[in-house]
Amino acid sequence: MSIQWYPGHMRKATREMTKILSSVDVILEVLDARAPISTSNPVIQEITQGKPIITLLNKSDLSDPSYNDQWIDYLKQDKQKQTLLINAMTNESCKKIIDLISALTRKKTGKNTLVMVLGIPNVGKSSIINMLAGRKITKTGNEPAITKGQQKINLRNSIMLLDTPGVLWPKIEDPEHGLKLAAIGSIRNTAVAYDQIAPYIIKSLLQKYPDTIKNRYKINVSSSDEYEVLEILAKKRGCISRGGVPDFNKISEIIVDEFRRSLIGRISLDIPK
Ligand SMILES: Nc1nc2c(ncn2[C@@H]2O[C@H](COP(=O)(O)OP(=O)(O)OP(=O)(O)O)[C@@H](O)[C@H]2O)c(=O)[nH]1
Ligand SMILES: [Mg+2]
Structure with a gap:
């Protein structure tokens, strides 16, 4: 039994992300540290190729600590991406994330850096934006599809963050994969x-x-x-x-x-x- 939960707003959101991509300077790809492979969206991987990407393994306070560093080592094999283990409920990682964004865009002058935050539903994209902004500026909640449209947030240091709705892909073929995503709350309870x-x-x-x-x-x-x-x-x-x-x-x-x-x-x- 494959799992299908691809409501209209996700199709639209994926289209809108693709449209704006050429003006995006850095991508923050958010994964759940409890399931870094399963929460990686193949469609996002495809459309973001060639862009500077920072992968944030979020919710590391919920994942098995004995695997966290192993996952970081594994993901670091991909030299195209920078990877950080974070917990959006604390602000410990703010400086590291901002420093990485600045390092990736050092050569640019005069204009804002546009950073698009991407990921499947409920991985903590909006929470990360609130953490970086230092205040509750976007809506968050422990269920999927809280963010319904793009929202731009201006940080003081000439960084513009773009919150996006969590998107899945049209069909999750492997049933175990779907159950993992449902277990961590990335698929609505009415679908599984x-x-x-x-x-x-x-x-x-x-x-x-x-x-x-x-x-x-x-x-x-x-x-x-x-x-x-x-x-x-x-x-x-x-x-x-x-x-x-x-x-x-x-x-x-x-x-x-x-x-x-x-x-x-x-x-x-x-x-x-
Ligand atoms: N324990 C813990 N909870 C977190 C962390 N990051 C986010 N959360 C919680 O996870 C839930 C989802 O967070 P959101 O920021 O709304 O997730 P999102 O990716 O923006 O979700 P959508 O907009 O629905 O795609 C909320 O209840 C947050 O409080 C984290 O690092 N640790
Ligand atoms: Mg959100």
């Missing part, structure tokens, strides 16, 4: 339901982070079957429908929410080879 995402999260935890389930939910997991574990969790959390059957929708919503808020632990879904 909680009771599809939660079994995927549990399966990933059982394979890669088995202790997290034990620690968070205080259960002994002897089963390697994600549905059996979900059933145990439903009972433990009181998610029982009339007639005593486990309410899979309810427990699924809880698991997805706790995963997204990092309550289960700092978990990465793309694992470096």
Whole structure:
């Protein structure tokens, strides 16, 4: 089952990004540090070729710290791009980002530097703009498609930032890829339901982070079957429908929410080879 969530505004946004690209000086490509490969949009890769690109691995406070540096090393193999690991909820990385932008545009004189911020939905593009501006200037929110159109923000140091709506591509062929994007909140819940995402999260935890389930939910997991574990969790959390059957929708919503808020632990879904 491939996943399709490509509403009209994304098609329009991709067209508008392509149109303005010739006047863009630097691209800030935002990826989610929990899934740096899966959050990289092949269409964006294609249209931005030849432009100076700074890749920001955002939400590094949510990803598995033991993989963060490995991902940076891996991404640095691409000599066309500069790469930084960041957390948009703090302003620690502001100076580094501004310095990199300035270094890439040093030769220019007299005119503003236009920096376009690109990425799939919910990776933190608008939050990064607010961090760089030092104030809440663009709308953010923990669901995809918060930003609906381009917005220019003038920083004091002759840098003009361009916020853009998160865009996906017309069809995500690999179902696991789609589930990863849904797990981190980049695909709307109406396109991939909680009771599809939660079994995927549990399966990933059982394979890669088995202790997290034990620690968070205080259960002994002897089963390697994600549905059996979900059933145990439903009972433990009181998610029982009339007639005593486990309410899979309810427990699924809880698991997805706790995963997204990092309550289960700092978990990465793309694992470096
Ligand atoms: N923990 C954590 N949360 C973050 C970080 N960056 C952004 N967020 C949160 O992630 C959610 C999405 O952030 P936005 O800045 O709205 O994301 P966006 O990429 O602009 O999303 P769209 O406009 O919908 O494409 C918000 O709830 C932010 O508070 C981060 O580095 N760490
Ligand atoms: Mg936004």
